[in-house]
Amino acid sequence: MKIAIFAETYLPYLNGVVTHISVLKSGLEKLGHEVLIVSADAHAKHHYIENGILHCPAVTSKRIYGYGLASPLSQKRLNMILKFNPDIIHVQTEFGVGLSGIMIAKILRIPLVYTLHTMYDDYIYYVAPSKLVPLVKKLSHGYAKIIAGSVNAITGPSVKIQDYFQSHGVKKPVNIIPNTIExxxxxxxxxxxxxxxxxxxxxxxxxxxxxxxxxxxxxxxxxxxxxxxxxxxxxxxxxxxxxxxxxxxxxxxxxxxxxxxxxxxxxxxxxxxxxxxxxxxxxxxxxxxxxxxxxxxxxxxxxxxxxxxxxxxxxxxxxxxxxxxxxxxxxxxxxxxxxxxxxxxxxxxxxxxxxxxxxxxxxxVKDSGAESLAKSLLEIYTDLTGKKKYKKATQLRDSINNSKIKLTKLHRVKK
The missing domain is CATH 3.40.50.2000 (Glycogen Phosphorylase B;)
Known part of the structure; x- marks a missing residue:
């Protein structure tokens, strides 16, 4: 299986999300699957793939840990993902790269998995003045609900994620998959x-x-x-x-x-x-x-x-x-x-x-290794890709894989 994982940050940056993704990539590859990481890179001047990572040009955000933020729209990125030809897209961010993954999954008519790692209510003070925190929280909750409604499956590392979505009116079930490390x-x-x-x-x-x-x-x-x-x-x-x-x-x-x-x-x-x-x-x-x-x-x-x-x-x-x-x-x-x-x-x-x-x-914690995480997510990936509508979409995608799909014409891609 070919899996494209969309993340706002990746190695050499380090945080809990990056560790989770790198462990997942390692586990999937050990089990014989092919993984492409799609990530923002403030040092990249153009899109390029190196060591299984698609580097996307980005600007540095001083407010958000100094990480890079990439535009969600890129024809070059779309073409490179088309060439990789993924069976499934797994979005692990809610920002530019994540939105890009959501749109590309819709264009390619392939299943979309979303993992929420962070309780953003605890981080809003980084981006909003104290007087605006209640408003920004409300907008953040609505935004999370929109993203959850656009994906095929949601995962999270604890019941805290499940509680978060349920409290904001998301009825879709959350697959609880604990984090792992090497x-x-x-x-x-x-x-x-x-x-x-x-x-x-x-x-x-x-x-x-x-x-x-x-x-x-x-x-x-x-x-x-x-x-x-x-x-x-x-x-x-x-x-x-x-x-x-x-x-x-x-x-x-x-x-x-x-x-x-x-x-x-x-x-x-x-x-x-x-x-x-x-x-x-x-x-x-x-x-x-x-x-x-x-x-x-x-x-x-x-x-x-x-x-x-x-x-x-x-x-x-x-x-x-x-x-x-x-x-x-x-x-x-x-x-x-x-x-x-x-x-x-x-x-x-x-x-x-x-x-x-x-x-x-x-x-x-002896069972908290890379392959354990990969196997848990592969059950979700396999279930989604096995659905009839996605089998048909795979045939369509293979037939157009070498063609140029324009972002402005995504509504013309038929089921």
Missing amino acids: IEKFDPNNFSEEQKKELKQRYNIPDDQMIAIFVGRIGKEKSVDVLLEYWAQTIKPEDGIHLLIVGGGPDSEPLQELAKTLNLDSMVTFTGPVPHEEVASYYAISDVFVTASLSEVYSMTILESMASGLPVLQRFDELISNQIQAGKNGFFFNSATEMASVLRILKRKNPEDMKKMREAVINS
């Missing part, structure tokens, strides 16, 4: 004791400290400020627990200032941005992953930390609580006191008990 990359045994010691020394973290790590974008939606305030309220230097905050973002400097104001300098370290290929080593020196974020849908960093053997300590969010099995691979907290209590319990555990817990955590 498990083997986060095996803590990939790193020697010497490598771990050197990394700790780089940040002046004593060997006797238990390290609680947070990895993610340092933005308002991640609630790192809550984590710092909870820390200041309940954790003392004599507890021997160090908070390692890995990542960069617009709130990095304000949060570092907040840590100083709260007198956390000796207990908290900000690393700044870290290349994704190095992040596994930071998990390897840590003992527990901690997050106060309530904006997650199905956290990739939580998966990565679990694959590294770290129990997760997460502020309770009912709609994604299925990602953590309390007492087995993690714990929940609702207050600073609860957070500190769990951290102290973990600190007191003997090495043998911690080893057993790490093994249990790793086992809880």
Whole structure:
């Protein structure tokens, strides 16, 4: 099967969506399928395909993480997709490239799958003044409903996505397919004791400290400020627990200032941005992953930390609580006191008990690999492409594959 995946960003940019797509691509290719990633690229001067990626010229958006935004209309892009001749299109973005994928799927009369990864209500403040947030939220909900109505199948990594669509009047079912990662990359045994010691020394973290790590974008939606305030309220230097905050973002400097104001300098370290290929080593020196974020849908960093053997300590969010099995691979907290209590319990555990817990955590995500994700989506792809109307459309598409279809004449493409 040939699958075209439309994404606003892709490697070398890194975020949870990019990780999801790269893992899906890897899994599909391992199973013998052909994948073309269609992505915006602010550095591209023209459309070109390289290493299975169709790079689309784009402009940089300073408001949206500095990523590129591409026009949804491009005759060149359409012609290149025609040449690839996909059996199905999978849209994983709601912006220019995503709209392009929706239109091209309609032109080619092929099935269209849509995955919503992000709860945009938590990110609207990036693009709208505070006074306009309620209006922009309303428009965003209507826009999501329009996109959902134009696709053949919707997927999402947690029930939070299903709840979101249902609350805005979308009756179409949501296929819940949890995120996955490349498990083997986060095996803590990939790193020697010497490598771990050197990394700790780089940040002046004593060997006797238990390290609680947070990895993610340092933005308002991640609630790192809550984590710092909870820390200041309940954790003392004599507890021997160090908070390692890995990542960069617009709130990095304000949060570092907040840590100083709260007198956390000796207990908290900000690393700044870290290349994704190095992040596994930071998990390897840590003992527990901690997050106060309530904006997650199905956290990739939580998966990565679990694959590294770290129990997760997460502020309770009912709609994604299925990602953590309390007492087995993690714990929940609702207050600073609860957070500190769990951290102290973990600190007191003997090495043998911690080893057993790490093994249990790793086992809880052992089936979260690339092929597992690919197989789940292939069931949807196969079901859609097997429908009678799409079999007829395939014959039509093959007959016109070498012709020039104009975007302005898409309404003339007959069923």
